[in-house]
Amino acid sequence: MIRLICDPEQVKHSIVNLTPGQSHYLSRVMRRRSGSTVEIHIPSIGRYVGEVLSASQVQMVRKLPEIAPLSAYVILYQALLKQGHFAEVVERATEAGVSEFVPLVTERALVRSVSPQNLARWKTIAREASEQSQRNLVPVIHPDVGADALVLPPDVTGLLLDPDGLPLISYFRGLKFDLTPRIALAVGPEGGFSDGDREHLIQAGMTPVSLGPQIFRAVNAGAFAAVVILTLLQHA
Amino acid sequence: MIRLICDPEQVKHSIVNLTPGQSHYLSRVMRRRSGSTVEIHIPSIGRYVGEVLSASQVQMVRKLPEIAPLSAYVILYQALLKQGHFAEVVERATEAGVSEFVPLVTERALVRSVSPQNLARWKTIAREASEQSQRNLVPVIHPDVGADALVLPPDVTGLLLDPDGLPLISYFRGLKFDLTPRIALAVGPEGGFSDGDREHLIQAGMTPVSLGPQIFRAVNAGAFAAVVILTLLQHA
Structure with missing residues (x-):
């Protein structure tokens, strides 16, 4: 329907x-x-x-009847990407279960700000992807923020996708949440976060975690990580 | 490099x-x-x-040094899709960690066979995606098989992605594997498997499992499920 x-x-x-x-x-x-x-x-x-x-x-x-709620409220801090790739992230990660997007300006990024046209386009994509994938909300898309100026809300668990990070499954093992957990997940640009970015994000309260030995493209990593997080937290 | x-x-x-x-x-x-x-x-x-x-x-x-091996050997039985979507599945699911592809002909499918040209193109895409995502193999792409004629190899764990299936995290909880597990994962076409397809696949030895309440597009579901399976089996 x-x-x-x-x-x-x-x-x-x-x-x-x-x-x-x-x-x-x-x-x-x-x-x-x-x-x-x-x-x-x-x-x-x-x-x-x-x-x-x-x-x-x-x-x-x-x-x-209501749609079953997701196991976590995921806020994706996605580094800005070349060409139309951020739009692909919005589409795929909305489908995967992300609830908010924050475009992140990173050290190596060629794209350093979001135009009003792009922001409007991403909002349309988020709405359409929500409708198609039966999400019970339309993800919010925030204005861009620099990785060096990031301040996390006090109630979130901050994670930073990093091939050398702690395996995500180990990170969540034994963790218990009373309410639906709010997860802030940072994903780097093509070529990954710089050492400077990584340091800023860790300072802001994010823990480096990894999904495994696979190397994911920037355009897929956020969606893949969101699906894994939402699955791992189904019975946390 | x-x-x-x-x-x-x-x-x-x-x-x-x-x-x-x-x-x-x-x-x-x-x-x-x-x-x-x-x-x-x-x-x-x-x-x-x-x-x-x-x-x-x-x-x-x-x-x-060797690349760390993946936690499972995933064989994706992917229903044939419209237009170029099967090629997108090969690209994304290779990146996600799938090791073999079997194109599946389902009841409702409009595409009912694989042309030699498409098979050759998918093999090229699989090779390129392997190189880009540092896989230590190039996934094999098999000839197509009908969902009603599927015979699983004896050593695989068969799973069928189904919104009404058992949550994947529950399925794997407590399961132990001595060797790297071989997982046969079936993913349906746009609009999902028909009741007939589902019955055939269950008869062939597949268990319906679900990733959560999200509705995934056919083009993403296999990659998403593969990443989740590979994460869940990291310490099985």
């Missing part, structure tokens, strides 16, 4: 007013006419079966 | 005779001239530092 994520403000008297983007997607791209059914997800309110009334309106018909 | 995976037959008196593809990559794409160094990996023989002699020959100079 087609799935649309909507804000509470879009709903009035059980009728959802679609955004122009959603309306275009529903009627032009997916060619759904009035009478067909879609799934409407309103984060922190619920999931509903909806009936298409017109190209711009959907009637909420009945509530669906 | 540039890394080339070579067959033992390419080596004579510590001189490696490059294939036309390797030669093109080294001299044209990467523009390495005589005197520059590369890494030569000869599976089941070893890794060497090599010095470029000419566009077609490399002198082996000294042996490098």
Whole structure:
């Protein structure tokens, strides 16, 4: 079933007013006419079966059971990458289960800031990937921050992906969390973090961890690490 | 360092005779001239530092330490996918740590056989992805097989990725393997396995397992599952 994520403000008297983007997607791209059914997800309110009334309106018909929550709230501090690769990270890592993105400016990076156009594009990609992979939220994408100026929120467990780090499975063994853990995960650019970056991130409270002897491309590493973390924490 | 995976037959008196593809990559794409160094990996023989002699020959100079082996030998039974998506699976899953691929023909699949051209292309992609991600082998790509005709080798643990399956972390908890485990992992096409496919695969000896509540795209699911399996088995 087609799935649309909507804000509470879009709903009035059980009728959802679609955004122009959603309306275009529903009627032009997916060619759904009035009478067909879609799934409407309103984060922190619920999931509903909806009936298409017109190209711009959907009637909420009945509530669906909640989607099981993920085992951790992962914030990906992803180093900026060349070309369109950050967009690929947003798509793949949203699907993998990342809940927030912080673009990280690293020492060796050629890309040193995020344009408003790119930020807007990444937000669209995050929303579409959320809808396709049945996430119960749309990941937030933050403004960029320098690796040398990073301050972690006080309630997170900070991890830094590093081939020489502690194996992730050893790191989590025996750890217990009372609430859903919040994990801040830093992933480097092509060629990895510089020694300077690594030092800054460790100073900020991140522990180097590794997934194994494989060498991952920067575009995949964050998604791979997120899936592993979310699996390892399923029974922590 | 540039890394080339070579067959033992390419080596004579510590001189490696490059294939036309390797030669093109080294001299044209990467523009390495005589005197520059590369890494030569000869599976089941070893890794060497090599010095470029000419566009077609490399002198082996000294042996490098072995790359740590992966925790499992994963054979991915991947359902054939639309368009070029199987090629993406080969690239991403090789990087993730898959060691063999078996293209699987499923009930709902539009693509029902593998052309010799595609098979050749996938083998090239597997080789390149191996070189880039420092795998110590080039994954084998087998001819296609029908999900209804699948026979698993006797020494494998068969798993079938299924949103309703047993959580993978529960499946592996407490399991001990004397040797490096051989895992046969089946991943469905877009839209998932049909009930018929699932029944055939379970009959063939596969157990349905799940990675969590996320819905993964067919193009990513195999790579994600492989990384998780290889992590979970690191200390099994």
